[in-house]
Amino acid sequence: MTNALVLPVLIPLLTAIVLTFFRNSFILQRTLSFIATASSAGIGVYLLLRIQSEGILRLDFGGWEPPYGILFVGDSFALLLVTAAATVTSIILLYAFSTIGEAFEKMYVYPFMLFLLAGVNGSFLTGDVFNLFVCFEVMLLASYALLILGGRKVQLVEAFTYITINVLASWFFLLAIAYLYGATGTLNMAQLAERVAENGQGPVLTIISLIFLLVFSLKAGLLLYFWLPGSYSAPPAAIAALFGALLTKVGIYALIRMFTLVFHHSPEITQSIIGIMAALTLIGGSIGALSSSNVRQIIAYNVVIAVGFILVGLAAGNEVALQGSIYYVLHDMVAKAMLFLAGGLMISLTGKAKIGEVSGLIRNYPTLGWLFFIVMLSLTGIPPFSGFIGKVLLGEGLIEAETYVLLTLAFLSSLFVLYSLLRIFLNCFMGEAIIGSEEQVVLKKRTLIPIVMLGVLTLAIGVGADVIAPFVNDAASTLSNPQTYIEAVLDKESLLKQ
Amino acid sequence: METLITLLVGVLVMVAVYLLLSRNFVRIILGTAILSHAIHLLILAMGGLKKGGAPLLTEEGSTYTDALPQALILTAIVISFAVTAFLLVLAYRIYRETGADNLDDVRREFDD
Numbered sequence: 001m002t003n004a005l006v007l008p009v010l011i012p013l014l015t016a017i018v019l020t021f022f023r024n025s026f027i028l029q030r031t032l033s034f035i036a037t038a039s040s041a042g043i044g045v046y047l048l049l050r051i052q053s054e055g056i057l058r059l060d061f062g063g064w065e066p067p068y069g070i071l072f073v074g075d076s077f078a079l080l081l082v083t084a085a086a087t088v089t090s091i092i093l094l095y096a097f098s099t100i101g102e103a104f105e106k107m108y109v110y111p112f113m114l115f116l117l118a119g120v121n122g123s124f125l126t127g128d129v130f131n132l133f134v135c136f137e138v139m140l141l142a143s144y145a146l147l148i149l150g151g152r153k154v155q156l157v158e159a160f161t162y163i164t165i166n167v168l169a170s171w172f173f174l175l176a177i178a179y180l181y182g183a184t185g186t187l188n189m190a191q192l193a194e195r196v197a198e199n200g201q202g203p204v205l206t207i208i209s210l211i212f213l214l215v216f217s218l219k220a221g222l223l224l225y226f227w228l229p230g231s232y233s234a235p236p237a238a239i240a241a242l243f244g245a246l247l248t249k250v251g252i253y254a255l256i257r258m259f260t261l262v263f264h265h266s267p268e269i270t271q272s273i274i275g276i277m278a279a280l281t282l283i284g285g286s287i288g289a290l291s292s293s294n295v296r297q298i299i300a301y302n303v304v305i306a307v308g309f310i311l312v313g314l315a316a317g318n319e320v321a322l323q324g325s326i327y328y329v330l331h332d333m334v335a336k337a338m339l340f341l342a343g344g345l346m347i348s349l350t351g352k353a354k355i356g357e358v359s360g361l362i363r364n365y366p367t368l369g370w371l372f373f374i375v376m377l378s379l380t381g382i383p384p385f386s387g388f389i390g391k392v393l394l395g396e397g398l399i400e401a402e403t404y405v406l407l408t409l410a411f412l413s414s415l416f417v418l419y420s421l422l423r424i425f426l427n428c429f430m431g432e433a434i435i436g437s438e439e440q441v442v443l444k445k446r447t448l449i450p451i452v453m454l455g456v457l458t459l460a461i462g463v464g465a466d467v468i469a470p471f472v473n474d475a476a477s478t479l480s481n482p483q484t485y486i487e488a489v490l491d492k493e494s495l496l497k498q
Numbered sequence: 499m500e501t502l503i504t505l506l507v508g509v510l511v512m513v514a515v516y517l518l519l520s521r522n523f524v525r526i527i528l529g530t531a532i533l534s535h536a537i538h539l540l541i542l543a544m545g546g547l548k549k550g551g552a553p554l555l556t557e558e559g560s561t562y563t564d565a566l567p568q569a570l571i572l573t574a575i576v577i578s579f580a581v582t583a584f585l586l587v588l589a590y591r592i593y594r595e596t597g598a599d600n601l602d603d604v605r606r607e608f609d610d
Contacts, residue, residue, distance in 0.1 A: 134573060156592045156596075157596075163584070171533050174541070182543075182545075
């Protein structure tokens with residue numbers, strides 16, 4: 001029992017509610033929202049360290065012991081993601097301070113970002129399937145509002161598609177929950193895992209697991225990503241970066257959690273379907289990234305490729321592959337935020353979003369150019385940046401699982417990532433400078449600082465992989481031995497002691 | 499009783515799918531609302547429908563009604579209410595901006 005476990009959700013939630021009353025005092029809004037996200041990240045680190053010494057943490061709300069109450073469960077995997085999400089959000093907030101504009105600040109953009117973070121953190125921490133649904137909705141409602149802020153026509157129309165798809169997915173989620181409750185009589189994840197393990201995962205449960213797969217794939221953009229490029233390229237850079245860094249990761253988290261903890265008993269069906277979907281996602285994402293000449297679209301398709309790449313690890317299912325996936329999720333949160341910010345900054349500086357309309361930007365904005373170069377290397381997986389270690393471990397895991405087709409596709413996709421981003425870099429940053437030094441828009445230092453911070457972070461994760469290795473290894477070992485999680489939640493003896 | 503409710507759920511899903519596949523904004527929104535009702539009923543049916551039992555778990559009680567599905571439905575209804583309201587406002591806003599009430603016209607205007 002530790003009350004600190006609720007703070008990564010509670011702090012952003014309460015701050016957001018308070019901030020809605022201070023619509024016009026921008027300084028207060030900025031300060032409080034930054035403090036809220038930064039302190040959530042700090043608490044994430046604190047809890048991670050506690051897990052190393054005390055094992056999986058648990059918070060039973062209202063003292064209702066599992067399996068009867070709703071609870072938060074903090075294992076290394078959940079808290080690594082909480083920490084990464086809160087850190088990335090606070091850096092994106094810094095970027096938003098200098099770019100988002102007064103009109104957005106007046107329309108509660110910071111409270112919405114905080115609500116989004118609260119929903120995301122809640123989804124990572126919860127140990128109850130229905131609570132996961134509720135946290136998803138908190139996150140999604142905030143994302144709906146963020147997507148339409150500004151009210152440009154393209155945003156409204158993309159938002160309608162995005163919301164309809166997500167509402168539909170939400171009701172399917174509820175459908176799966178209803179069936180699961182009918183079949184097992186519980187919604188507590190640990191008890192679900194125990195009951196499925198005891199009674200065997202029969203055809204009915206496998207079908208239910210496939211409904212869950214459908215729902216989470218829609219959220220994660222695994223194969224069912226057709227809504228993603230449009231809606232991720234509509235909002236301003238700061239909001240798009242938040243979406244790209246956080247939203248799909250929640251779907252990925254839910255997939256990994258459900259299919260390693262509860263539905264891991266018939267891998268020949270679920271795992272192979274996930275593998276096929278991941279392979280098709282890699283192919284489709286690569287084709288999309290190459291076929292578009294719009295910078296925003298290319299960046300959005302890169303999100304799709306990463307989703308496929310991470311879930312290849314879940315398809316392989318062994319511990320090394322899961323370690324690789326976890327490293328890669330953390331890396332991808334940082335790198336995608338950086339890519340969206342750098343790309344968005346480039347578009348807002350030049351006003352052009354198509355390849356070929358601008359060139360030679362590296363002469364106008366050398367720092368931005370090199371930052372874009374760094375994020376390109378990082379996403380391709382070149383050492384010493386953060387993508388490298390994840391790709392190596394994932395490769396090892398795939399070789400161990402002898403899934404060579406997935407291995408080939410995963411590493412080919414890296415080449416497509418490199419090519420699609422190199423196309424932006426060579427066309428827009430290299431070449432002849434067409435914007436004269438007199439007419440170029442001045443780039444403020446404080447706009448660049450957040451991108452530099454993300455660059456430092458991706459380098460730090462790459463160089464300091466040893467520092468986060470114990471956390472990642474612990475997370476992967478908990479995922480591959482679900483019994484640890486079940487015992488931590490349903491531990492009868494420690495309940496009697498309390 | 500469960501069979502009857504399941505049949506009703508089936509009919510509601512049928513209506514919802516028909517509405518969702520149309521191009522008119524209001525029909526799509528009504529479709530999502532009806533789908534949500536169908537699934538709420540399904541949760542109720544999944545919890546088991548009993549008459550006469552109190553929703554309490556006592557040591558001796560032999561018959562009781564499962565209260566959890568109703569708690570779940572209550573939460574889901576609130577969420578469905580919020581989302582439907584949001585979608586309706588969004589559809590109205592799109593109508594104000596573009597003068598279109600269906601996806602075809604909006605896309606056409608978009609392409610021009």
